[in-house]
Amino acid sequence: MKRFLCKYLAAIALCLPLLANAAADTVVVGQAIDLSGPNADLGRDYVAGIKTYFDVLNAKGGINGRRVQYLVRDDHGQADLAVKAVAELITQARVSYLFGGVGDDVTRAVLDSAEFKRSGLTLYAPLAGADYRKDAKVLFWRPSYQQEIRHIFSHFDKLGIKDVGVVYQESAATADAYRRLAERMKESGIRLSGTVHLGSDPAKMRSETAQLASAKPGFVIMIADTVNAGVFLKEFRKLAPQTFVAGSSLTNLTTLRQLAGGKAVEWTVFSQVVPNPSIGSSSIQLEHLNMMRKYRDEPVSALTLEGFTAAKSWQRLLAAGRRTSGQAEYAIPDGGFDIGGYTVGDVADSNHLSSYVDMALFNKASGLTY
Secondary structure: OHHHHHHHHHHHHHHHHHHHHHHHHHHEEEEEEOOOOHOOOOOOOHHHHHHHHHHHHHOOOEEOOEEEEEEEEEEOOHHHHHHHHHHHHHHHHOOEEOOOEEOOOHHHHHOOHHHHHOOOEEHHHHOOOOOOOOOOEEEEOOHHHHHHHHHHHHHHHHOOOOEEEEEOOOOHHHHHHHHHHHHHHHHHHHHEEEEEEEOOOOOHHHHHHHHHHHHOOOOOEEEOHEEEEHHHHHHOOOOOOEEEEEEOOOHHHHHHHHHHHOOOOOEEEEEEEOOOOOOOOOOHHHHHHHHHHHHHHOOHHHHHHHHHHHHHHHHHHHHHOOOOOOOOOOOOOOOOEEEOOEEEEOOOOEEEEEOOOOOEEEOOOOEEEE
């Protein structure tokens, strides 16, 4: 037994340098994200896009010869589980970089967590829409929800529509967006046809929905999560089947259709933060299409393209060489950089890399028409 133990310890001693070299040759990227909760469709597609780009990158030799090891943990869309998963990625997996999850509640919880604060890391590219302090340790790839709202208004303004209904879920995550929306309406001279408050009182919601439908707004904009948006749409479509309703790019369209029904999601439009993922009109769209076909056996979506583009941007932002203690994780060049057809990182002093917004109509085939 003593002889066996000595041999075992000797074998471990021989392996330690190999393990150290393996770690030195790897860039460890972690992410806690919803893969089985209310926004699992968003999370799974986002991860598929990120993983596809990392597969492409590793096939080319990685980053300066170092392979990317991508570790994903399922937080089930719950803030407390996200905090726990991030803590494990930091303390046990020793990640060097951290991508964000889905939603403002999860994002805020991670940013406020003790382990994340101690790590000194920056939370990169979460799927969240609220504005955060410029000094917060977060760097968004996507534009803010306020930018999406401005684009929605400009879209309908071109159609000559000057009256709007607002559907508002009263929560900490949407309070700032609602305030900015009110400011935007005042600046643009847009009339408020009515407001529906989504909360714990279903009777109040139904009454306000009936009043809004009778006011016949030019369009309705929803500031709500997918579940509450679905509850509203199901009720509103009984009274106004052909009024345009607009939502944000973080609406889970699969869940929305399941909750509201196929007829209810007709005449709905959604802001999008990437160009049409199903065509190759720019080099990043074409690269995404080709690499998804090569590495993934699943359809493309706006979220797979966003993940792919966010990961490619991440690589471009890395400081040259190996990062030393105290060195910033990301270096954004002055004037931004081209990511295959459009520029990101060109807005000075912003923690949002991309300002791209488009519009898409939810069609009868359960897809988006750009």
